[in-house]
Amino acid sequence: MTTFRRTLLAAVSAATLVASFGAIAQDIKPRIIRFGYGLNEVSNQGRAVKLFAEEVEKASGGKMKVRAVGAAALGSDAQMQQALIGGAQEMMVGSTATLVGITKEMAIWDTPFLFNNAKEADVVLDGPVGQKVMDKLQEKGLVGLVYWENGFRNLTNNKRAVNKLEDLDSIKLRVMPNPVFLESFKTLGANAVPLSFSELFTALETKAVDGQENPYNTILSSKFYEVQKYLTVTNHVYSPWIVLVSKKYWDGLSKAEQKVLLDAAVKSRDFERKDTREEAAKALAELKAKGMQVNELTPTETNRMREKLSAINASIAANVGEALWKETQAAVAQARK
Ligand code: TK8
Missing domain, CATH: 3.40.190.170 (Bacterial extracellular solute-binding protein, family 7)
Incomplete structure (x- = not known):
């Protein structure tokens, strides 16, 4: 490669980087996301919601703020699901088992003794079957982001x-x-x-x-x-929890905003599973x-x-x-x- 071409390439990629950063910054608007959950703040669920909130705030340069509300103060799992579908609430986490009335396929996770250990659960939930079941929610007005561990009951x-x-x-x-x-x-x-x-x-x-x-x-x-x-x-x-977004809300977000939520959800999943397993062991x-x-x-x-x-x-x-x-x-x- 000639020096000229190398310089040109470097200049072009620098320009692309600046342009895409600019685009990302413009694509993220100030937003407040109400995120409801059923357990206490001092629980594996509460700790992971907190981490999610921090990650969203960090990745959006402080523009997107998650207002986390625990202890079912925004309603039971079923009530929050309806609020998400209607667009009155943005996000929640709850048991997949409480979604069966909305998406019948979710009942697959209720099969007694389906998984022998957490590793099997991770592989299947994070694999094509888990994704397929999660995607079924979309036609009902919900977007599933990730599965967390509630745990063996x-x-x-x-x-x-x-x-x-x-x-x-x-x-x-x-x-x-x-x-x-x-x-x-x-x-x-x-x-x-x-x-x-x-x-x-x-x-x-x-x-x-x-x-x-x-x-x-x-x-x-x-x-x-x-x-x-x-x-x-x-x-x-084995009970999974699932992190949900209102589809009405999701569809109104830019690609960059959706990416902020999805990336933070993946981080929260990895944190939550580790935290839950450590706590369960004691x-x-x-x-x-x-x-x-x-x-x-x-x-x-x-x-x-x-x-x-x-x-x-x-x-x-x-x-x-x-x-x-x-x-x-x-x-x-x-x-x-
Ligand atoms: C919390 C519930 C809970 C579940 C239950 O909202 O209902 O027993 O295990 O985790 O989703």
């Missing part, structure tokens, strides 16, 4: 230690408002009642329900140990220290539970579609290799 209650399936008998158990969860726990013999997370602590405290199921992190951060005596390690299902010991009586199921009992729950697989497959069911099973098998 475990059972707590106030009546008795659950050592075998029969111990669930007559336990009034709160489940997420979701048909698969309702069916799962009815199948296991509990008296399952759907209820929003925002009403759960009070329901446990007033003994309107005897128990619930959530990951260790949530049992800890939502202080369920104050109102629940027994914890049974069941790991019956949470059980902490819950014991807080006075919870913890028991594990024997392998025989776990197998009985798995077998009973496999009875609902056919109905999940029928609801999400056989093609998606098979694709997911194949993706899990691949992740397991």
